[in-house]
Amino acid sequence: MGEVTERVRGNDGRMGLPTLTISASGGWLDQRERFSGNIAGKEQKNYTLLKKGQLSYNHGNSKIAKYGAVFELTNFEEALVPKVYHSFKTNNLASSSFIEYLFASKIPDRELRKLVSSGARMDGLLNISYNNFTGIRITLPFIEEQIKISIFLRKLDCAITLHQTKLEHIHSLKKAFLQKMFI
Known part of the structure; x- marks a missing residue:
């Protein structure tokens, strides 16, 4: 992964952008629709600015995505996403859409499974660092x-x-x- 992606971090201070969250079953959802309001609060200033075509890995486990889920931002030009997500963009060797479909296929789960030796933490987040995530081997x-x-x-x-x-x-x-x- 590390050879075809680059990390996306930080934001430019604009807080009026849509604030999104990832649902393993539904992809990107506006927090106002998902939680009946923006749950970011003061933490929104620490959210990551994601641009259309960039991706995030939600390393929370669920029944649908035991090893997390990756989604490309397609419905918004720009949005703020939780800092806890591993956000990244692809270089000229990879297609963002293809990476999203690859993760939807669950094929990378074999590699991710190796990184989760002790299971999920009590909060449901998998102990997978950004460097470990981008260290997984994928074939493109x-x-x-x-x-x-x-x-x-x-x-x-x-x-x-x-x-x-x-x-x-x-x-x-x-x-x-x-x-x-x-x-």
Whole structure:
């Protein structure tokens, strides 16, 4: 990882930017929507300024992401993210989208598992430092292939979302017909 990424730290003092958090199941979420308000408080000044295309690794474990989750910032041009996340950007050898899909595949979990010898701490954070995280070994195809794979997978994601929305609509329609039929 260290050969294809560079750490992102600090911010420029702008506190009016969206303040985000990572959900293993939903990706980036605005703290106001997730927690009914901004939970950063005074700590927001220590948050990391993340720009579109950059990534963060939330090294908290969950049922969905036992060894943490990596997400690329795509829905905002800039946002503030917790300092506890390992934030980074890719160089010209890696595609941010491909790195996100790679971590979603759980393939890097084999490497991350080696770093978590004593399990999770009581607060749910895995004891994985930034240097250890970027020290994991990953295999990447050439950048052109990464980009093509990412585009293909993004199209599949869009098709799946479209079909899920259509399925939800059909379920609602069925429910409505059943209600009309038995009234």
